[in-house]
Amino acid sequence: MIDFYRGGVGLVDAKAKVGHEFGTSRWFEIGQDRINAFADATEDWLYIHTDPERAAREAPYGGTIAHGFLTASMLAAMAYDALPRIDGAPRGVNYGFNRLRFVAPVRSGQRVRGRFVLSRLDDSRAGEVELEFAVTVEIENEAKPALVADWITRQYFGTTEGDTP
Numbered sequence: 001m002i003d004f005y006r007g008g009v010g011l012v013d014a015k016a017k018v019g020h021e022f023g024t025s026r027w028f029e030i031g032q033d034r035i036n037a038f039a040d041a042t043e044d045w046l047y048i049h050t051d052p053e054r055a056a057r058e059a060p061y062g063g064t065i066a067h068g069f070l071t072a073s074m075l076a077a078m079a080y081d082a083l084p085r086i087d088g089a090p091r092g093v094n095y096g097f098n099r100l101r102f103v104a105p106v107r108s109g110q111r112v113r114g115r116f117v118l119s120r121l122d123d124s125r126a127g128e129v130e131l132e133f134a135v136t137v138e139i140e141n142e143a144k145p146a147l148v149a150d151w152i153t154r155q156y157f158g159t160t161e162g163d164t165p
Contacts, residue, residue: 034070083133089155118132
């Protein structure tokens with residue numbers, strides 16, 4: 001695994017990875033405390049996320065489940081864990097999604113990880129590189145993934161005061 005903050009891959013090497021797996025993150029536990037904190041941050045307190053007793057009685061999942069957007073938001077941590085920064089590009093941004101589908105629920109207490117395949121790299125604009133990843137968020141010991149997405153990020157070359165070298 002390459003530390004995102006220390007760089008790790010040249011642009012030529014990154015181009016050679018188009019169509020191939022670029023990285024897989026470690027497992028992240030999605031516990032009830034994390035789900036509740038996300039509910040508080042987003043004001044989405046629907047019982048299937050925040051009330052284990054009621055969810056066990058009334059929902060088809062046997063208990064609470066993570067918000068789909070919580071699972072999607074974990075992509076940032078997964079990317080930091082699994083993906084190298086392009087050498088010479090000290091900062092990057094989430095540019096959005098071309099496709100995002102929530103395939104299976106993540107039950108409280110389950111663990112998830114991100115698997116990233118580099119599907120496109122565009123370095124035609126000066127000072128930046130745009131990367132598109134086919135991302136699968138896997139649920140430990142489950143056949144179906146939590147989500148699949150085509151995620152676009154941009155990395156920018158040069159330095160800005162405060163950037164990590």
